[in-house]
Amino acid sequence: QVQLFESGGGLVQAGGSLRLSCAASGLTLSRHGMGWFRQTPGKERDFVAAINWSGGDTYYADSVKGRFTISRDDAKNTVYLQMNKLKPEDTAVYYCAAPGGSAFGSSRNLYDYWGQGTQVTVSS
Numbered sequence: 001q002v003q004l005f006e007s008g009g010g011l012v013q014a015g016g017s018l019r020l021s022c023a024a025s026g027l028t029l030s031r032h033g034m035g036w037f038r039q040t041p042g043k044e045r046d047f048v049a050a051i052n053w054s055g056g057d058t059y060y061a062d063s064v065k066g067r068f069t070i071s072r073d074d075a076k077n078t079v080y081l082q083m084n085k086l087k088p089e090d091t092a093v094y095y096c097a098a099p100g101g102s103a104f105g106s107s108r109n110l111y112d113y114w115g116q117g118t119q120v121t122v123s124s
Contacts, residue, residue: 006094006096014086024077027113035097036079046061048081058070095115
């Protein structure tokens, strides 16, 4: 059974930083691309960042480009999202996701497995 566990969310002031982690069980992340999405109440789950299976290719939403960095540590079977220069509009529940294969990208439809989410709140 595949499970993804996000951690690292919390409350931070605008301009601050947080690092989210996504640990996987039942899935060898080195064979898969991974993605991060976020969702606020009443809105769709939006793409944030993705990384391919090797870590050599990354892709970001325009709203976070230059501030967020996705990375992976295959030895720990974990993917990270480093978030710097946080803004109040970054407030959301953040989810990590894994596809069943090696594909990665911005579409939710690519991803088969989702974590439970971690809340990030940025105060102004």
